Amino acid sequence: MAEATTEPGSGRPSLVPALERMAADILRFALPVLFAFFVGAVVLAFIGENPLDTYALMLSEGFGSSRRVAATLSAATPLLFTAVATAICFRSGVFNVGVDGAFVLGGLAAAAAGALLPVALGWSIAPLAMVAAMAVAGVWLYVPGLLLARLDVDEVVSTLMLNFIALGLSGFLVNTLLLSETSGNNTTDTIHAVAELSRLMPPSTLHSGFLIGLACVAAYWVWARWTPAGYEAKLVGLNQRFARAVGIAIPASIVLVMAISGIVAGLGGASHALGQVHKFSDGFSAGYGFTGMAVALLARNSAFGIVFGAVLFGALASAGTTIQLFSDVPLDIVNVIEGTVMIFAVMELGRLSLRRGRAS
Amino acid sequence: MEKGNLMKNLTKLLAVSTVLGAVAAPQAAAADVAPAALIIAQGGLGDGSWNDTAYAGFKAGLEKTGVEGRPIESKDVVAQGEEIMRRAADGGFGLVVSLEWIHGEPMQKIAPDYPDTNFVIMNQTREGDNLASVVFAEHQGSYLAGALAAQVTTDTSIEGINADPVIGVIGGVKSPGIDKFIVGYIQGAKAVNPDIDVKVAYAESFGDPAKGEQLAKAMFAEGADIVYQVAGGTGIGIIEAAKAEGRYAIGVDTDQDSMAPGHVLTSMVKRVDVAVEKILEDYAGGAFPGGQVLTFGLKENGVALSDMEHTKDRIPAAYLAKVEELKAGIVDGSVEVWDVTEKGYPDFYN
Amino acid sequence: MRLGARDVAKSYGAVQANSGITLEVAPAEIHAIVGENGAGKSTLMRLLQGLEQPDAGSIVFNDRPIRLRDPEQALGLGIGMVHQEFMLAPELTLLENFVLGHEPVTAALPLGRRIDWRAARAAGDALAAKTDLAIDWDRRAGTAPVHIQQYTEILRLLQRGMKVLILDEPTAVLAPQQADDLFMLLRQLRDQGTSIVFISHKLREVIALADRVTIMRRGRVVSSSRIGETDIDTMTRHIVGEAASVAPPAAAVRAAAGxxxxxxxxxxxxxxxxxxxxxxxxxxxxxxxxxxxxxxxxxxxxxxxxxxxxxxxxxxxxxxxxxxxxxxxxxxxxxxxxxxxxxxxxxxxxxxxAASIEDNVMAASQRAPAFRRGPFRRLGAVRAEAFRRLSQLKVRFGRLSDPVASLSGGNQQRLVFAREIATEPxxxxxxxxxxxxxxxxxxxxxxxxxxxxxxxxxxxxxxxxxxxxxxxxxxxxxxxxxxxxxxxxxxxxxxxxxxxxxxxxxxxxxxxxx
The missing domain is CATH 3.40.50.300 (P-loop containing nucleotide triphosphate hydrolases)
Structure with missing residues (x-):
């Protein structure tokens, strides 16, 4: 029984203009990134590389020509999906870390459909494969959503475990039922050529999955801002007791965001299978679900932020690799930068879990 | 036109690199030879195995030929393969060797776009005038491992060996690529002792040492005293089990004898370093074997048993002589070892 | 005086939680503190425990003014509190809880130190015997009945040598018979020299148990008297205040009940x-x-x-x-x-x-037809309605997008009314x-x-x-x-x-x- 409550704010109407708030948002995005590059520079200097020259090279490898831009966007493509899939849950205070598993299973389903559906189906194979991927991955995350909503099973634990199950399951399937007969290794057959997503800037691997990813981000923006369900999900994320007291069905909202998250992650897996890898193999996801989580946290769940964050991490991945062709800077430097951004992003996450603590 | 631009870019970038002091002083011999790139497979450098061995050969080859070259690592090596290879070719690299299995298909696809660049893929056969495929006759090396194990397994004078003619092999997963090893091993064992019992198990994983240890211990309990591991990281557990139970394991891919000295009978070494070095030499000498499938077998020294540093003294010389005799037979063609990836499964296995 | 306060004041922002509080708890006395919610009891207890420091005045212990920095210091002096929600670790046994934080250890050697469970149990049993309690020490705290948990908590404090026990509504969770048992225990402790401060709403309990009662109202001490010198009616009057400035109900403007x-x-x-x-x-x-x-x-x-x-x-x-x-x-x-x-x-x-003013004032209306077109929200209509609602109840605010926390308490509550009345319930x-x-x-x-x-x-x-x-x-x-x-x-x-x-x-x- 708190006998004296202090009230924050004292009748002073806030005069912070919208512009200032936007600047603050941008700063919150840019600060971790800048700090990460600073840490990277220290490490570079320590190993005897000139940080400025290295960053100039990275910039040129990331964005220096239309081909390099295409390579960056290509690397950013899966992150658009996984970041949206993560953000939609985080926004509702649902700490779903199972996007990677859903992405993998979606990719497996799409690759299997793309290879096994009769080639006579022609152009319709790709959409069918995507639907299969969305269905599989949607159900995959619907289950922990239901467990959370109805039985209060902690979603962090359940989705984390489901990642392992997804990896094990896909590993088993590509080594047994779906193993390519023409291959000595752990992959499915290559999908039919007609099922491949078209390339946007040949010869770059940038494919139309990128546009689908952008469409997902846009749809997320519209959903969050323009639909009652998106508004309700936001209130659930901000304060569950409040949401309940204004008549919002919290279990339904949680299950909905988890299912949507699965669907988006599955679509991402399909895009990656049909557009990029053209099959499913071990190492299909280079931890896209987790990088997507960093993007979502960095972007504070905003749609625009997700696009920037995905491009940033895409550039780090593509440039971080190809600078090795022209310098002695090891891949580790990229890991340092990504890791530092992650740490800052995780500080946001700490706030999220604080809120979870309070809500319960 | 685009290409010209890129060349200009490259010059610029190389200039930057030089400023960084990153580029080793090129040797005279290679002044007119474009640089080489080695794309590191999943697992990365420091895996103590496939990637590290190949990189050792790469470095040796660079040193020998004076060609300039770099290893390329990527966190997302599966999906980025095509972009990396294109970037290397665009960037003026004359030789692109990929250690990543999954790169075979995109490599075959992009090779025609870059006639001035030579491509090399491992462990599979791809086509293209400027593309060379490297395969290893692992079945041959495994045959020798089987022949050695079959002799040792009944010699109770050797510490840790029982009289039962039982040996084992554990694969990572059931696939033709792994069964190539297993079938060669069985064939080699049966060549010296037709009555031998070879126990086979699959760990369903290449990264589960606990599972490997468990399977190996089960085999030891069933009377096997030597177990061949064809299971990557899972195999570490198999070697651990051999050490714990006082039995023997046989290593694979790289020389794993020192992982448990005295408990690794031998290792079936895949000399990817030999292959990479050989290719570099051919390339530097203007004789890149474009369009060819290069098989590195016993004859090419592409597969071999390890030097058995820790176990040689315990193994009677006659056994090693028998192994050498079989090896000579394979090299001269009088002994033929079954290759699952080419001929499918033989009658004696599945 | 064992424990007390002299002219203590404490405020939180604009709220004066305690002002001019003087309290005297004698050795071997059961001292009840009563008052409505918001009367300032909890604040006073927090001060006595060192959880917070007074703005003015001082806490007195053994007749000397002291400054309590933190609860550890209060515990060290012998001031312990039994909270309404017990501070036991539910997964540990009662014995483990009993010694938690001051476990007896074997041997003096730093390396060989272990918890001496035999000594712990002996201490627990001795204390229980002294207070006529029987406790199954091996029971997990979470499964023990509430009164046993409470006893454990009290014994744990006694074991640490408490001279003053503060109990916050100790009978709130107890059945009547259990409450009677607790009173017997408390009287016994008093007779052994412990001072007890207990907070209660139940005047019958106060009459039955306490030696002295202090009544608080609106952050001040209204009265403090020996139990024999007061009665329930007097106490009630002190607690709720004199029938004073109550505005006459405006019955005239009310519609007849329908x-x-x-x-x-x-x-x-x-x-x-x-x-x-x-x-x-x-x-x-x-x-x-x-x-x-x-x-x-x-x-x-x-x-x-x-x-x-x-x-x-x-x-x-x-x-x-x-x-x-x-x-x-x-x-x-x-x-x-x-x-x-x-x-x-x-x-x-x-x-x-954490949400904006607009989101707060429009919650619960997001699915109303007036604010939707097909599957989408009509954001323009939502904004207009938000303005209408806020201005109707004269809520003073900056922008709709400002966080609602930027409003004063009164304005926040008006906003809540604006939301709830707008739908004409x-x-x-x-x-x-x-x-x-x-x-x-x-x-x-x-x-x-x-x-x-x-x-x-x-x-x-x-x-x-x-x-x-x-x-x-x-x-x-x-x-x-x-x-x-x-x-x-x-x-x-x-x-x-x-x-x-x-x-x-x-x-x-x-x-x-x-």
Whole structure:
């Protein structure tokens, strides 16, 4: 029984203009990134590389020509999906870390459909494969959503475990039922050529999955801002007791965001299978679900932020690799930068879990 | 036109690199030879195995030929393969060797776009005038491992060996690529002792040492005293089990004898370093074997048993002589070892 | 004086929680502290424990002024507190809890140190014997009955040599027989020289147990007297204040009570922690009528309210809103039938503090047809409505996109009313509407409620402020121990009459019959 409550704010109407708030948002995005590059520079200097020259090279490898831009966007493509899939849950205070598993299973389903559906189906194979991927991955995350909503099973634990199950399951399937007969290794057959997503800037691997990813981000923006369900999900994320007291069905909202998250992650897996890898193999996801989580946290769940964050991490991945062709800077430097951004992003996450603590 | 631009870019970038002091002083011999790139497979450098061995050969080859070259690592090596290879070719690299299995298909696809660049893929056969495929006759090396194990397994004078003619092999997963090893091993064992019992198990994983240890211990309990591991990281557990139970394991891919000295009978070494070095030499000498499938077998020294540093003294010389005799037979063609990836499964296995 | 306070003052922002408090607890004395919620008891206890430091004045221990930096220091001096929610680790055994934080260890060697469980058990048994208790030390704390948990907590403090024990409403969770046992224990401890400070709402208990009683009201000490020198009526008067400045109810402007809007019958519900279950409550609220509900906190009001607004499922009974049977339905169904709800916990339930002003004032309307076009929200219409709602109740704000936390307490509560009244509900369930609101804000909120009732709305008003209930209500029901123990018509309502019902369980039967 708190006998004296202090009230924050004292009748002073806030005069912070919208512009200032936007600047603050941008700063919150840019600060971790800048700090990460600073840490990277220290490490570079320590190993005897000139940080400025290295960053100039990275910039040129990331964005220096239309081909390099295409390579960056290509690397950013899966992150658009996984970041949206993560953000939609985080926004509702649902700490779903199972996007990677859903992405993998979606990719497996799409690759299997793309290879096994009769080639006579022609152009319709790709959409069918995507639907299969969305269905599989949607159900995959619907289950922990239901467990959370109805039985209060902690979603962090359940989705984390489901990642392992997804990896094990896909590993088993590509080594047994779906193993390519023409291959000595752990992959499915290559999908039919007609099922491949078209390339946007040949010869770059940038494919139309990128546009689908952008469409997902846009749809997320519209959903969050323009639909009652998106508004309700936001209130659930901000304060569950409040949401309940204004008549919002919290279990339904949680299950909905988890299912949507699965669907988006599955679509991402399909895009990656049909557009990029053209099959499913071990190492299909280079931890896209987790990088997507960093993007979502960095972007504070905003749609625009997700696009920037995905491009940033895409550039780090593509440039971080190809600078090795022209310098002695090891891949580790990229890991340092990504890791530092992650740490800052995780500080946001700490706030999220604080809120979870309070809500319960 | 685009290409010209890129060349200009490259010059610029190389200039930057030089400023960084990153580029080793090129040797005279290679002044007119474009640089080489080695794309590191999943697992990365420091895996103590496939990637590290190949990189050792790469470095040796660079040193020998004076060609300039770099290893390329990527966190997302599966999906980025095509972009990396294109970037290397665009960037003026004359030789692109990929250690990543999954790169075979995109490599075959992009090779025609870059006639001035030579491509090399491992462990599979791809086509293209400027593309060379490297395969290893692992079945041959495994045959020798089987022949050695079959002799040792009944010699109770050797510490840790029982009289039962039982040996084992554990694969990572059931696939033709792994069964190539297993079938060669069985064939080699049966060549010296037709009555031998070879126990086979699959760990369903290449990264589960606990599972490997468990399977190996089960085999030891069933009377096997030597177990061949064809299971990557899972195999570490198999070697651990051999050490714990006082039995023997046989290593694979790289020389794993020192992982448990005295408990690794031998290792079936895949000399990817030999292959990479050989290719570099051919390339530097203007004789890149474009369009060819290069098989590195016993004859090419592409597969071999390890030097058995820790176990040689315990193994009677006659056994090693028998192994050498079989090896000579394979090299001269009088002994033929079954290759699952080419001929499918033989009658004696599945 | 063993423990006390001299002219202590403490404020939180604008709220003066304690002012000029002087308290004297003698050695070997049981000293009761009573007062309404918000009277400042908890703040005083926090000061005595070193959880906070006074703005002015000082804490006195063994006749010497001291400055308590933190609870550890208070514990070191021998001042320990048994909280309402026990501080036991539920997964550990009672014995482990008993020694937690000051475990006896074997040997002096730093390396060979282990917990000496034999010594721990011997100490526990000795202490239990001294206080005539039998405790199964191996039981997990989480599974032990509450009174045993409480004993463990008390013994744990005694083991650490406490000279003063502070107990916060120790009988709230106990059955009557268990409470009697606790009193025996406390008397025994007193006789052995321990000073005991206990906070209570139950005056009968105070009379039965305490040697001395200090009564607080609105942050001040109203009286402090030996038990033999006072009586329940005097105490009640001190607790609720003199029947003073109560504004006469504006009955004239009220519409005559109309059709029943809310009909509750036989409603029962399980209790929240430390509270009372609701037992068989009947209640009816008519259109145009304000029904007040009085009661000491924790007597079932919270549970009852949650059942009536669809946030809790009753175990039995019916709730009808405008004739719709809704017991067990969700809040959304209640709202659809015509409910508006002002939560008692504005900070955590009435508002989403991190959300914008617009989102707060428009919540619950997101699916209304007026604000939708097909599957999409009409953001323009939403904004316009938000402006309308806020300006109608004269909420002063900067921008709609500002966080709601930027508003003052009074403005926040007006915003909540703006949201809940905008949908023109038939019934408004209002709990603690003026908590944390300044005087001007209180007047405005009272005006809003009167106006709502005058337009024919039904209001169920739950408040711990008796003045407020008397000023607004047409009739007042009093809740105690989960049931309605009496009803007082507007004309006869005085704080004393209500307070007597709230505090004296002896008289509730006749009142309920009357």
């Amino acid at each position: 059709e029943p809007v809310l009909e509750v019958s036989g409603l029962s519900a399980p209790a929240l922690a430390g509270s009372h279950p609701v037992r068989a409550v009947d209640l009816r609220v008519r259109a145009g009528e304000i029904v007040g509900m009085a009661g000491i906190a924790g007597n079932g009001q919270d549970e009852f309210i949650e059942c009536v607004v669809g946030l809790r499922k009753p175990s039995s009974g019916t709730v009808r809103l405008k004739g719709h049977a809704l017991a067990g339905c969700d809040n959304a169904d209640f709202r659809a039938a015509g409910l508006g709800y002002i939560s008692p916990d504005r900070a955590h339930e009435g508002l989403a503090k 038939a019934l408004l369930v209002v709990a603690q509407p003026t908590r944390g609101v300044d005087l001007g804000g209180i007047a405005a909120i009272h005006a809003i409620l009167r106006e709502f009732a005058a337009r024919g709305g039904a209001v169920l008003l739950v408040s711990e402020e008796l003045d407020e209930l008397i000023a607004l209500s047409d009739r007042i029901v009093v809740m105690a121990e989960g049931g309605i123990v009496g009803e007082i018509a507007d004309e006869t309502a005085t704080p004393e009459a209500i307070g007597r019902l709230m505090l004296q369980q002896d008289s509730h039967k006749e009142a309920a019959n009357g």
